[in-house]
Amino acid sequence: MSAQHVVKPYILAANGSKLQMKFELKDMIRLKTMLSSNLGSVSAEFTFFTDKYGSKIKLKSRAKLKVLCQRCSAEIEIKVPVASEVLLVKTDAELEKLSDETDAITAGDELSLAELLEDELILAMPMLPKHDLVECQARQYIKDAKAEDTHRPFAKLENIWSN
Numbered sequence: 001m002s003a004q005h006v007v008k009p010y011i012l013a014a015n016g017s018k019l020q021m022k023f024e025l026k027d028m029i030r031l032k033t034m035l036s037s038n039l040g041s042v043s044a045e046f047t048f049f050t051d052k053y054g055s056k057i058k059l060k061s062r063a064k065l066k067v068l069c070q071r072c073s074a075e076i077e078i079k080v081p082v083a084s085e086v087l088l089v090k091t092d093a094e095l096e097k098l099s100d101e102t103d104a105i106t107a108g109d110e111l112s113l114a115e116l117l118e119d120e121l122i123l124a125m126p127m128l129p130k131h132d133l134v135e136c137q138a139r140q141y142i143k144d145a146k147a148e149d150t151h152r153p154f155a156k157l158e159n160i161w162s163n
């Protein structure tokens with residue numbers, strides 16, 4: 001992880017700073033195990049601000065990631081949009097006091113934006129990425145399987161009764 005991705009989030013929030021950053025996929029150790037290719041990068045925009053709840057970061061990113069289709073095993077590129085807002089708290093005790101609806105993370109004086117983005121991308125990844133059926137190489141098998149399911153059992157029944 002590159003040191004330039006570590007920031008002082010409370011100072012940035014107090015100043016209302018905005019950062020644009022680029023991250024290499026190969027550095028995202030946990031995310032890359034979910035991908036079929038770790039070439040390329042992801043850009044993200046971080047807006048730091050404060051409101052009545054405390055210091056917050058608004059995070060926006062539109063990653064294009066390569067994964068294997070869970071239907072035909074060929075590689076596909078999927079878009080994984082991230083748009084989230086997280087509240088920063090200093091201790092786990094503070095985190096526990098918050099309601100479940102509040103998206104919050106614990107952050108000390110320093111925070112790795114690479115890790116924050118990676119966490120959000122992992123959450124945003126589809127569980128079972130697939131081609132649209134018209135583009136999927138497995139569509140022929142699916143059509144055949146459906147045809148078998150709907151026709152064969154009845155054909156057999158008809159044979160029994162006609163005998």
Ligand SMILES: [Zn+2]
Pocket residue numbers: 069070071072073074130131135136137138
């Ligand atoms: Zn497919």
